[in-house]
Amino acid sequence: RAVATVTGQPGSTRLVAYVVPSQERTVSSDSLAAEAAAVLPSYMVPAAFVDLPEVPLTPNGKVDRRRLPAVDWSKLDGQEPAEPRTDIERKLAAIWCDLLGLDHVGVRSSFFRIGGDSVTAVRMVAKIAEELGDRLPVRRVFDSPTIGELAALLEERHGTGTAPAAVLERVADADRYPLSAAQRRLWFLQTHDPEDTSYNSGIALRLRGVNASALEQALRRLLDRHQCLRTVFTSDEDGTPMQTILPAPDAPVLNRVDLSHLPEHEREDAVSQAVETFMHAPYDLSAGPLTRCLLVREAPGKHVLAVGMHHIIMDAWSLSIISRDLMALYARCSGRETPALPPATVRYIDYAAWQDRFWKSPDYESGLAFWREQLAGLEPLDLPTDHARRSVRTGRGDTCAFSVPAATLAGLQDLEQRSGATLFMVLYAATLLVLSRHSGQKDIALGTVTSGRDHVGLENVVGFFVNTIAPRIAVDEDEDLLTLVGRVRDRLLDAFQHADIPFDSVVDAISPARDPSRPTLVQALISLQNAPTGDGWALEGVEVEEYPVSRNHSLFDVSVDFAEADGMLTGIVEYDADLFDPGSMAELAQHLVTVLAELQRELLTSALRAVRRGGVVTYVTCSPHALETSLVVRDVARLLAREGLSTEILHAGDIATRLAPQPPAGADREMLQLWPHLDGTDAMFC
Numbered sequence: 095r096a097v098a099t100v101t102g103q104p105g106s107t108r109l110v111a112y113v114v115p116s117q118e119r120t121v122s123s124d125s126l127a128a129e130a131a132a133v134l135p136s137y138m139v140p141a142a143f144v145d146l147p148e149v150p151l152t153p154n155g156k157v158d159r160r161r162l163p164a165v166d167w168s169k170l171d172g173q174e175p176a177e178p179r180t181d182i183e184r185k186l187a188a189i190w191c192d193l194l195g196l197d198h199v200g201v202r203s204s205f206f207r208i209g210g211d212s213v214t215a216v217r218m219v220a221k222i223a224e225e226l227g228d229r230l231p232v233r234r235v236f237d238s239p240t241i242g243e244l245a246a247l248l249e250e251r252h253g254t255g256t257a258p259a260a261v262l263e264r265v266a267d268a269d270r271y272p273l274s275a276a277q278r279r280l281w282f283l284q285t286h287d288p289e290d291t292s293y294n295s296g297i298a299l300r301l302r303g304v305n306a307s308a309l310e311q312a313l314r315r316l317l318d319r320h321q322c323l324r325t326v327f328t329s330d331e332d333g334t335p336m337q338t339i340l341p342a343p344d345a346p347v348l349n350r351v352d353l354s355h356l357p358e359h360e361r362e363d364a365v366s367q368a369v370e371t372f373m374h375a376p377y378d379l380s381a382g383p384l385t386r387c388l389l390v391r392e393a394p395g396k397h398v399l400a401v402g403m404h405h406i407i408m409d410a411w412s413l414s415i416i417s418r419d420l421m422a423l424y425a426r427c428s429g430r431e432t433p434a435l436p437p438a439t440v441r442y443i444d445y446a447a448w449q450d451r452f453w454k455s456p457d458y459e460s461g462l463a464f465w466r467e468q469l470a471g472l473e474p475l476d477l478p479t480d481h482a483r484r485s486v487r488t489g490r491g492d493t494c495a496f497s498v499p500a501a502t503l504a505g506l507q508d509l510e511q512r513s514g515a516t517l518f519m520v521l522y523a524a525t526l527l528v529l530s531r532h533s534g535q536k537d538i539a540l541g542t543v544t545s546g547r548d549h550v551g552l553e554n555v556v557g558f559f560v561n562t563i564a565p566r567i568a569v570d571e572d573e574d575l576l577t578l579v580g581r582v583r584d585r586l587l588d589a590f591q592h593a594d595i596p597f598d599s600v601v602d603a604i605s606p607a608r609d610p611s612r613p614t615l616v617q618a619l620i621s622l623q624n625a626p627t628g629d630g631w632a633l634e635g636v637e638v639e640e641y642p643v644s645r646n647h648s649l650f651d652v653s654v655d656f657a658e659a660d661g662m663l664t665g666i667v668e669y670d671a672d673l674f675d676p677g678s679m680a681e682l683a684q685h686l687v688t689v690l691a692e693l694q695r696e697l698l699t700s701a702l703r704a705v706r707r708g709g710v711v712t713y714v715t716c717s718p719h720a721l722e723t724s725l726v727v728r729d730v731a732r733l734l735a736r737e738g739l740s741t742e743i744l745h746a747g748d749i750a751t752r753l754a755p756q757p758p759a760g761a762d763r764e765m766l767q768l769w770p771h772l773d774g775t776d777a778m779f780c
Contacts, residue, residue: 110165111140114148164195176200182226182245189221190241201241210239212516213545213624216590217553224550228252233587236514262440262549265447270336273327274446275596276546276558280406281327281335281379289376292489292649293405297413298369298641299631301397305428306389309399310348312423313387318342319419319435320556322407322442326382337443340382347383352391365390369400373643377404398641405558410623411545412556417631425634440549442557448549452594461592465600468566468589469539472606475617477533477651479673486610491648492671496683498663498690505694506663515583517658518622523575523582524689525620525654530569532682539564541616541650542586544593562597564616565589575696612651619653646671652679654686 113126126143142165150161178184183201190199194209205215215235222244223229228251230244238244265271273281280293317323324340349372353364372388384407388400401416408416418435425432452458506520515523526540546552546559567585569578601615608614631638645668653668665686669679 110142110144112144112146112149112162114146176202176242178241180245180249182248183241185225186222186241186244189218189225193218193221199241201245203240205235205239206514206516211624212518212590216545216548217550220548220550222248232590236583236587262444262448262551264440264444270328270330270338271443272446272450273335273337274442274449274558275598276561277327277337277406277446278335279596279598280404280558284377284379284404284406288378290489291374291376292647294374294377294402295405295408295413296373296400296402296643297417298373298398298400298643300639300641301399301633302637303395304397304399304633304636306348306350306397308424308427309389310346311427312420313347313401314343315423315427316416316420317347317385319423319438320416322412322555322557323385323403324382325384325407325442327379327406337446339443347385348387348389350389350391354391354393361392365392365398369398369641370644372400373402374646375402379404379406400641400643407558408556409545409558409560411547411559415554415556421631421633424636428634430634436554438554440551440555442555445549445552445555445557445559449596453599458595461595462599462603464588464592465564465595466603469564469600469604469615472539472566472604472615473535473537474606474609474612475529475533475535475538475651477529477618477673480675480678481673483611484672487612487670488672489647489649490671491646491668492676492679493645494667494669494676494679494683496665496667496680496687498665498687500662502687502691502694503658503661503663506690515579518624518656519583519586520579520693521622521656521690522586522620523579524686524693525618526567526582527569527575527578527689528682528686529618529652530571531685536569536571537566538569538618539566539616541565541619543619543621544590546594548594561593561595562616562619563589563593564597564600575693579693613649617651619650621653621655623655623657652682 111126144163144165146163150158152158178187178201187199187201190205190208190210191197193214196208199208205218210218212232215232218235219230219232226248228248230247230251234247235244238247284290284293321339324342325337326340327335327337329335351368353361353368356364368390369388372386377384384404386402388402390398390400392398422432422435506517522540522542526538529538529540530536541562541564543560543562546561547555552559565585565588567582597615604615606615631640648668648670650668651670651673655666655668657664665683667679667683
């Protein structure tokens, strides 16, 4: 028997097979992978095989996926386990295990091959800063992705005068507090246009079997736990905006509407209209509340819950915290024992006070200088439009959804391994190229967002931390796509190093001519949803599914939001509906899918060129299993077979005996550099 499941966090999901061998047969993971690769498309070959004595079942005979054991990815990257030897290595190993959900990790394992990505790299830097007092540049994690390398780097930096990591200090309690830079920007925009709903946010859920009284209690406790959810914004005597934290509510917070009396053929439209009206109503920042809750009763035991919030008090990461806490609080209010929620060691107002001090530091000045140099003389992105640009943007928007074929995603994951870039960096490069081809411009600032949570204490804090950055990258159509991905990787790492400079400060420093007809500085944006999300919405004893809420605003001319879940990569293009027709955006989305497929083929072509150069593809890995299941290796082998050429994978002992201790004639520079370091865990595709 066997069962397959998808595991991992968004942005880093993998297919796992759990197998129960027959009594007369003993199997290895490598042999199972090889057999699967012979009959399955590459993207359906599991990344790991786990032996089980039996498949766990629920009482009704279905597979109990919650009882399937976790995969120890640290043992699957091809490296022989090497125990931490020093105190720093042991501390780093503990940090990695905590971030990646592992029980054990070796000092030679690569962070990005055992589940790490850009977001977890930033979180790792924050944890290192808290525990070891040294804040590494994020680039160093990419350049030194093993515990051994990072430990050596930290030892080298020790005592060299590196600045200590900044500490978030708890500010004294007061009636009012200053705003963060991001909050000030939204306060100004909302005050300028009180009816604007561009920054309305939240979630809607269809619930079957919910206890409305327990839900009311849970929501009140949620507001009590998170100060930002009960914050309002006013101004002092000289007009300076300030935030005030209201007391925890002692009155009901759940607005209830009963539509169960309506005929069934009218009810669904009425529910949808009630939710849409609720979610798109403007907020009064000074009076509040900025967190609103609605429960619509459709029928006995069937409800729709809508939780609306203004963006000034939350971001996407906050939504994952809210979902985790609300699920736990609902279970507790329903009489069930649940683990204690993580304590909030700092508050958003502490972060705002730290940022105020940061503006007076040399790091702020050097970061601002970086962006001045990077963005000087930048021309706005000017995509061809279907309609003339209005003199003043209305913000009216629409969306276009698309999906990337699973085979293309598998090829992009191979590209991650070869280029040292994360999936986000690959998606950024593809989007940049599409925008360049559509606009005819070669010099583009394609914006993106960072979590802004560079301090460990902020991981469980609800608030508006996200910051927009504007990496500026030139596109050269004469260079191959792999070279573009490499340049994008380097420029993004440079930009991430200065991501704590507020976007408004950058805009003021660059001083571009303000044009009310278009977004300032950044006209297009890309993001990959990879905030920690746990297992999604799951209220105890309640059937839960997300209820769709329309998005009819666009903050940019075009933005592309990717999400990876259940082994699939999907995207949503949000666009200015005053400029573009749906058909044009559908065409742009299809071009993006095509370019992603081009990237996959470019990697294959690169491998073929290496074959024709010297007889050995410079596709070397420390994991024979990875070679045997690699999309690129199999495709290259199939194409070479058509040309009458044979291929094989040489394992550890064969490398020296079959190819001799010296590199083969015609090997390129990469192979010459790698050859002396091949050891008993390596394999090579020839």
